[in-house]
Amino acid sequence: MSQNAPSEPPLTVLFTDLDGTCVHYDTHEFARVEQQPTAAGLYPAASLDGAQHTLLLRLPPSTSGAQGVISLETLRMYAALRQLGVKLVVVTGARTATLLARLPFIPAADAYVCEGGGRIFYPAVAADMPTAAPLVEDLAWRQRQVAAGPVGQDRLPPEQRTGALWRFYAQLTAAAPVGVKADALSYTTAFRVKGTPETVAAAVAELPDGLATAVNLGAADVFPATSGKENAARYLMERYGAAPDDCAFMCDDDNDLAxxxxxxxxxxxxxxxxxxxxxxxxxxxxxxxxxxxxxxxAEEVLRVLLAERLAAATEAAR
Structure with missing residues (x-):
């Protein structure tokens, strides 16, 4: 595939998905992984052809029970891009609880977007918030998600929440087609509809005004139309003073296409x-x-991005 021409401006913001992009499952499909970790808790792995070697971190299992891995080299290259001045934004459809549980294992970033775009968190100054993983939520963005109801109602059961999103959730759970499940566990600005592709498509075929949907990992995420990965990215581009042509996206799935x-x-x-x-x-x-x-x-892509960032910076300095 083609790579960036040197005349393009240096990369300013890199958006990156997690699952299927830098976090991977079904390791037997791409690697032979040793069963015993190193003293540092890393698992040596080799590509199936034996040509590449890396060290893996195992993430905590998700709510579905799946356990992903990410390579140490992947984390190092994300960090190298940030050292070159690139803003790194994690953009995931994962529920908030899953994102927070993964913080010790995923790339250190300038912003973390979860629930498919509904919530945005930034690293906080440790002196201001002396916690193990200091984060602060962008409540101005959260308040834009009117269809998800007011901030703070996440302590309520989903069926008791207000907003078009949760009215649709209650409607769907009350009369769900056979084989369809609406999953709102640890979600506050979205919920996930699971089932066969046909039953899921039928369940979300007629959304109320103000809602949108995207396919993610074979399920359908339902969220406010003001949310979504693209809208959250536009908001952060404005925050960072970046144009779309200054940005790139590491991704893999249908809900990443916009x-x-x-x-x-x-x-x-x-x-x-x-x-x-x-x-x-x-x-x-x-x-x-x-x-x-x-x-x-993932490592291959990050090497390309690093090389392109350095080449563009060199060209711009001439």
């Missing part, structure tokens, strides 16, 4: 949805697709 179309280029460690493959085939110059798989694909 943001991928917004930025200069999308970088794919892998492809987990047919719609993403179709987008790549129809507009290949807007995508870089890794040849390697799993964590090795």
């Amino acid at each position: 943001l991928a179309a917004l930025v200069r280029r999308a970088y794919l460690p892998g492809i987990t949805a047919d719609t993403v493959r179709q987008a790549v085939d129809s507009n290949p110059e807007r995508f870089y697709v890794a040849a390697a798989k799993g964590v090795f694909g």
Whole structure:
């Protein structure tokens, strides 16, 4: 796939998804992983052809029981991009509790977006908030999500919350088609609809005004139309004074396509949805697709981004 031309401006903001992008599952599909960790708790791994080696961190299991891995080299390269002046933004559909549980294992970032765009957190100054993982939520952004109801009602059961989102949730749970489940556990600005592709599509076919949906990991996330990864990214671009052409996105799934179309280029460690493959085939110059798989694909993409950032900075300095 094509890479950035030197004449392009240096990368200002890198948005990155987590699952399927830098966090990977089903390690047997791309690596041979040793069963015993090192003294530092890292698991040595080699690519299936034996050509590449890395060290893996195991993340805590998600609410679904799946346990992902991320490589130490991946974390180091994200950090190197930040040292070069790139703002790093984690953008995930994960529920808030999952994001918070993963903080010791995912890249240190300038902003963390979860629930598919509904909530944004920033690292806080430790002196102001002396906690183990100091974060502060962007409440101005949260208050824009009117369809999710007011800030603070997350302590209430979902069916007792106000807002168009939770009225639809109550409606769906009261008359859910066979095989469809609405999951609101630890969500405050979204919920997830699970089932077969056909039953999920039917359940969210007619959304109330003010709501939107996106496919994520085979399920459908329902959220305020003011939310979503693309809207959250636009908000953060404004915060950082960046234009879409100054930004890139590491991603892999269907719910990433709107943001991928917004930025200069999308970088794919892998492809987990047919719609993403179709987008790549129809507009290949807007995508870089890794040849390697799993964590090795993430490392490949980050090496490309680092090389391009350095080349663009050198060109700009001439």
